[in-house]
Amino acid sequence: MKPNNLNRQKTVAAWVFISPILILFLCFMLYPIIDSFFMSFYFIRGERQSFVGLGNYIRLMQDTIFWRSVWNMFVILIIQVPTMLLLAMILASILNNPLLKLKGFFRLSLFLPTVTSLVAYAIIFFMLLSFEGIVNSMVKSFHIMPINWLDNPILAKMSLVLAITWRWTGYNMIIFLAALQNIPSSLYEAANIDGAKAWQKFFYITVPQLKPVILFTAILSTIGTIQLFDEPMNLTKGGPSDATLSPTMYLYNTAFKASNVGYGATIAWGIVVLVIILAAVQFKFLGRDD
Amino acid sequence: MKKIKSVLAALLFTVSYNAWAADGTIEIWAWNINVPLLEKAAEEYKKENPKTEIRISDIGGPQDVYTKLSIGLQAKGKGLADVILVEDTHIRGFFENWPSNFTNLSALGYNDNEKYFPAFKVALNKMDGNFYGMPFDAGPVGVFYRPSIFKEAGIEPSTIETWDDYIKAGEAIREKTGAYMTDVRTDDDILVRAMIGTFNTHYFDIDGNIAFNSPEMIEVFTDIKKMNDADILYKGAKGWDGFVQALVNTRTVATPSGAWLAGTIESQAPEQSGDWGVMAMPKNSQGKNASNIGGSNFVIPSSSQNVELAYDFMQYFTTSRPWQEAAFLGGLFPSYLPVYETQSFNQPVAYFNNQPIWADFAKTVKEIPQVNFTIDYSLAREEIIKALSDTVLKNTPIKKALNDAAKRLANQTGRKINKY
Numbered sequence: 001m002k003p004n005n006l007n008r009q010k011t012v013a014a015w016v017f018i019s020p021i022l023i024l025f026l027c028f029m030l031y032p033i034i035d036s037f038f039m040s041f042y043f044i045r046g047e048r049q050s051f052v053g054l055g056n057y058i059r060l061m062q063d064t065i066f067w068r069s070v071w072n073m074f075v076i077l078i079i080q081v082p083t084m085l086l087l088a089m090i091l092a093s094i095l096n097n098p099l100l101k102l103k104g105f106f107r108l109s110l111f112l113p114t115v116t117s118l119v120a121y122a123i124i125f126f127m128l129l130s131f132e133g134i135v136n137s138m139v140k141s142f143h144i145m146p147i148n149w150l151d152n153p154i155l156a157k158m159s160l161v162l163a164i165t166w167r168w169t170g171y172n173m174i175i176f177l178a179a180l181q182n183i184p185s186s187l188y189e190a191a192n193i194d195g196a197k198a199w200q201k202f203f204y205i206t207v208p209q210l211k212p213v214i215l216f217t218a219i220l221s222t223i224g225t226i227q228l229f230d231e232p233m234n235l236t237k238g239g240p241s242d243a244t245l246s247p248t249m250y251l252y253n254t255a256f257k258a259s260n261v262g263y264g265a266t267i268a269w270g271i272v273v274l275v276i277i278l279a280a281v282q283f284k285f286l287g288r289d290d
Numbered sequence: 291m292k293k294i295k296s297v298l299a300a301l302l303f304t305v306s307y308n309a310w311a312a313d314g315t316i317e318i319w320a321w322n323i324n325v326p327l328l329e330k331a332a333e334e335y336k337k338e339n340p341k342t343e344i345r346i347s348d349i350g351g352p353q354d355v356y357t358k359l360s361i362g363l364q365a366k367g368k369g370l371a372d373v374i375l376v377e378d379t380h381i382r383g384f385f386e387n388w389p390s391n392f393t394n395l396s397a398l399g400y401n402d403n404e405k406y407f408p409a410f411k412v413a414l415n416k417m418d419g420n421f422y423g424m425p426f427d428a429g430p431v432g433v434f435y436r437p438s439i440f441k442e443a444g445i446e447p448s449t450i451e452t453w454d455d456y457i458k459a460g461e462a463i464r465e466k467t468g469a470y471m472t473d474v475r476t477d478d479d480i481l482v483r484a485m486i487g488t489f490n491t492h493y494f495d496i497d498g499n500i501a502f503n504s505p506e507m508i509e510v511f512t513d514i515k516k517m518n519d520a521d522i523l524y525k526g527a528k529g530w531d532g533f534v535q536a537l538v539n540t541r542t543v544a545t546p547s548g549a550w551l552a553g554t555i556e557s558q559a560p561e562q563s564g565d566w567g568v569m570a571m572p573k574n575s576q577g578k579n580a581s582n583i584g585g586s587n588f589v590i591p592s593s594s595q596n597v598e599l600a601y602d603f604m605q606y607f608t609t610s611r612p613w614q615e616a617a618f619l620g621g622l623f624p625s626y627l628p629v630y631e632t633q634s635f636n637q638p639v640a641y642f643n644n645q646p647i648w649a650d651f652a653k654t655v656k657e658i659p660q661v662n663f664t665i666d667y668s669l670a671r672e673e674i675i676k677a678l679s680d681t682v683l684k685n686t687p688i689k690k691a692l693n694d695a696a697k698r699l700a701n702q703t704g705r706k707i708n709k710y
Contacts, residue, residue: 045665046363046387065698131526132535151476151525151683237477240683241676257668258702259360259387 036265044262056266066267069245070274072157073226080161081221085214088169092176093206107177111170118167122234125163126150129235153243156236160244163231168224172217179213180206215286219279226275247271313341314596316372316603319349319358324375324586327620331607342599352377352586359591363388367593372600376423378414378585379667385417386665393590396420398601403609411625413660415587422589424608427617428625429548429584430651430658431484432568434555436543437643439467447569453513456572460522463543470524473542474514476679477528479671480583484546485510487581488574492661493670499708500670502677502696503689509575511681511688518682525682534558546571548583549623549651556641563640568647570654580657585625623651630655666703673699 043052060066094100095107113121128134129149136146149155183206191201207214228246232238238245247267255264320328325348332344349355355374362370363384376384385392400421404412407425415423440447443466445459460471474481486492489506501507517523527536536542538559545551555566571579588608590600607613614624615632629635630652638644664670677695680686696707 046384047390048387059701063701065702126528130528130532132532146526148526150528151679239675239679240476241679253668253672254702256357256360258666259383 036268039262039265040269042262045260049262052262056263057270059263060266060270065242065245066247066250066270068242069247069250072242072244073228073246076157076161076164076228077222077225080164080225081218083161084165084169084221085172085217087165088172088217089176089206089210089214090202091169091173092180093202095173095177096180107174110173113167113169114171114174116167118230119234121167122163122231125159125166125231126235129159150236151240153240156240156244160228160231160235163235164225164228167231168221172221175213175217176210179210183209211286215282218282218286222278222282223275226271226278247274313339314599315343315345316594316596316600317345317347318373318375319347319355319371320375321349321351321355323621327613327617327622328607330616331613332603335603335606342603344599344603347371352380356380359384362591362593363391367391367591370591370593372590372594372596373604374589374591375426375586376589378582378587378661379663379671381414381423381587381589382663383665383667384589385422389417391592392422393592393594393597393601394420395422395424395590395601398597400424400601400605403605406609406627407625408627408655408658410582410658410660411585411587414663423587424589424604425625426587426608427550427585427622428655428658429550429582429623430654431487431546431548431571431581431583432647432651432654433544433546433571434537434551435545435567435569436540436562436565437567438565439463439469439540439543442467447567450569451573453516453572453574457513457516457520457522460517460544461520464520464522467543469540470536470542471522472517472545473524473527473533473536474518474678474682475527475529475533476525476683477675478533479674479678481514481546482510482674482678484571484581484583485513485574487583487659487661488571488578489576490659492663493667493674494662494664494705495708496662497708498662498664499706500696500699500703501708502674502692502699503707504710506574507692508688511677511692514678515681515688523682538562546581548585549648550584550621552639552642552647553621564643566642567645568642568650570650578657578659580654580659582658582661585623618648623648625655627655666699666705669702670699 040056041051041053043050043055091110095103095110100106126133130136131146131148131151133149135149140146147155149159187205187209188201191205196204226246227248229248229252232244232246232249233252236244238249248271251264251267251271254260254267318328318332325346328346332346335344336342349358352375355376359370359374359376362368397420403424404421408428411425411428415421415425435447437447440459440463443459443463445462447459450456450459456471463469463471472481486507489504491501491504491506493501495501495504514523524536524542526541527533533545534554537545537555552568555562571581573579588604590597590604594600609626611626611628611632614626614629615634617624618629618632619634630649635652636646636649638646639648673695676698677691680691680694681688699705700707
């Protein structure tokens, strides 16, 4: 057998092995993505379809509800992502400490929220924070007026921040933990000789060394926040008065509840553009090689 | 002998409905208590039409049915059932989005049944003068209340005629018992819908323009704001469960709701038997108080392979007095008018202190104004909920809250805002 032939056989085999996932990807990912792009230039409601050119995009630019939802996510993002990443990094450093006992237990308990179902945990936070919920019955036991967490625009946003942080800190912590193991221990040893304090080691060694991972987690979290859906849907239903509406919830309401499919596709592409812009900004500020 | 029997059976049968030889298989999508009822009817129907097979699928809930229906319509009717149950609030959306995808029932003779249904149900099921849906149940609105608490506060329910009376009663109850009169949910439009439904206008006017700025809507919001300012509205409940819990825990003591609430209260608070009553809704400034919340209808997609059987069975079911009476006994409130004359409809109900509540609800059915839900109801609902939250939570002036909501809706739907 000629080597050339063998190579070709190998290539064919590779394609055969990869084909199931490739076909699934083409049918259920790539095709819908491309199709949704074309749909975003059409008015589609049931039987009625017509080409509107950039009409949907012009409408999106002027859509106060869409921009409100973007603003909501921006507020949540600014507060939630740095808090969560810092928390995750601190927890990871603590767990990375060789002197810590019961490491497996702490690691498990911190990671466990990540494997809970999105809907289930959102409903549990709803039960905690609703007016007749557990948090308020604790508040009442201190003789303070119960607080309507989910009916106040600011508190409702903070409730979301709280819930998301609980759910995702463990996930980022594990990523940081993996990265921490790659930091050469000689750096810390040198710092110890120089008499550096724990916080100095954290900010002058750990954080700079983790920079590429911080960029990675920051981008993932940012994209995740913009695509937030389950939490506002189950915790606040986007209320009060759109204060916690997310762009994807708006997309869902438009495309599936109001069956305005064309404009729904436009919102989806609006979200894509936003994600790209935010990722580019983060690359610029975090991704510079020193 | 056998022959005589079957002739007799056939004769008996033609009294209740006009059968034509039907055979084949159909599937029906429905949910909840509608399912066992349809199953029983299908069994009975099969006895007379042995060549037929009627499958009732419980799809879980209306939202799941709409998802399946939307997807099926987009797939050119593939995988759709032959008969589908659709609520009042959503039927117009499907008709207007997919006008050529439903069977014209008038062409098959459904017009003969028009006289058996209230005007608002007929209007809902017609498109360009033809029936495309068969009316089924309804939800005439009354105020469910707790007589013992009213008594404790010295309120005689029969003296409550207007919303101002209602507010005064609420204040007395709040002061003497600490309970709230009614709840307003900031994630639902049910209170607004119950109140605006008494007028000849709704979220949209008859031409489909946005009617948020109508004097009627402003009146409704003013009444709600008055209740809110008087601190008789409970705002802590969220979702359906929260609403029911507030009622059965006596956090709230009265609520305007569709007749169907009776079954829920009865099953959730069996110990409160005898301490529930139903009074008429307070009258609006035009002296009207008939309104409707909820209700559903049957449609036959034109993709059905067996329209004849689907039509025949559904006509048999929706216009048969015994079956509509069975629906009533199964916990539904039929819109088929002749059923209101049956004895079971006019009996006193023990749970409601022997008040004949069903007969009371039935009195208002014919006066219920028709509602133009339009294709954009779900968007309008979202916007009215925002206007409601702004009014009761943020104290936004009513006209501004409604105006902003109208503008947002106009932006989303391209509809005009009616000027008043």
